[in-house]
Amino acid sequence: MASLKQSAYFPIQLKRKQPQPIPMKKISVLVVDDHPFFRSGLIQWLNQQELVSSCAEAGSVAEARMAVEEAEPDVILMDLRLGDGEGLELTRELAPEHPEIRIVALSQFDEDLYAHRALQAGARGYLMKSEATESVLAAIRTVMKGGIHLSHVMAAKLLQNIFPDPISNSVDLAKLSDRELQVFQLLGAGRSTVEIAGHLKLSPKTVETYRENLKKKLALPDGAALLRAATLWSEGGNT
Structure with a gap:
């Protein structure tokens, strides 16, 4: 019998199966915005995304309340200014009534004034309308995983709040x-x-x-x- 030293040694390499990422379930979205052109453009883009299963729309507070009951969305993209009311107040109303729905404020308003108000009202994220559309998808993914989404612009402004400009004379x-x-x-x-x-x-x-x-x-x-x-x-x- 050949000794171990005399035996040829062929290391056996086992191929490990790489863990497959768990696919996120498709998301139903409700877009609440009173600007038809912006709303339709965003919905058209969302409907092209693999992550989105369906996309409902509402142009007012009244329509939004009905759409929530009919569409049962996973995520609401909420404009803060609506023709018949305020998106901030609607967020404050819907968040406790529908804790299963993630609300992301989508607005042109200055984040350093409105982002924390939106979060306090029950939103799970805040996006400026000037952000790229890819940021909307990132926000949807983040809030569906239980996180809170803020734009990069907001992160910079939070740092400015921590280290304020001593010579600023703007109203607080x-x-x-x-x-x-x-x-x-x-x-x-x-x-x-x-x-x-x-x-x-x-x-x-x-x-x-x-x-x-x-x-x-x-x-x-x-x-x-x-x-x-x-x-x-x-x-x-x-x-």
């Missing part, structure tokens, strides 16, 4: 309530007290109270200064 809107911010935004858009009251379904007297609160919180001397600050903020692309 982070201290405002959601309703106060809505009034400030509408003032910047040139809306009168009566128009704001109609849009927000409030009395003109209540809107005047919000205007007084805005002056105090923002340390502005009078109504003219408030209007000027709101207009400048609006012209900066925050409407």
Whole structure:
């Protein structure tokens, strides 16, 4: 019998099967946006994605409520400004009623003011409309895995909040309530007290109270200064 030293040695290499990634189930999406051109373009793109099984749409708060019940979506892409109401308030309403649905705020509004408000309302992510469409798909994947999605732009702004610019003299809107911010935004858009009251379904007297609160919180001397600050903020692309 040949010894081990005399025997030829042929190492046996076993091929290990590479683990196959677990495919994510197809996702049903509801797009809530009151701009038909933007909405249809996004839906057309989503319907071409392998991850998406179906894509419903709604152009208003009322339509969104019905679509949630009819389409039973996994993910809602929610515009924060709708013609008949606010997407932020709708998010706050739907999140506890439908905890199984992941809501991603999709908006043109400045993230450093609205992202944390959207998350507090129950959204699982925030995307600027200026983001590439691929970011929408990344957001859907993230929230369906239980994560929270914020854009790269927002991450940079969070760092700016941690290390603020000491020479910045812009008004600090982070201290405002959601309703106060809505009034400030509408003032910047040139809306009168009566128009704001109609849009927000409030009395003109209540809107005047919000205007007084805005002056105090923002340390502005009078109504003219408030209007000027709101207009400048609006012209900066925050409407």
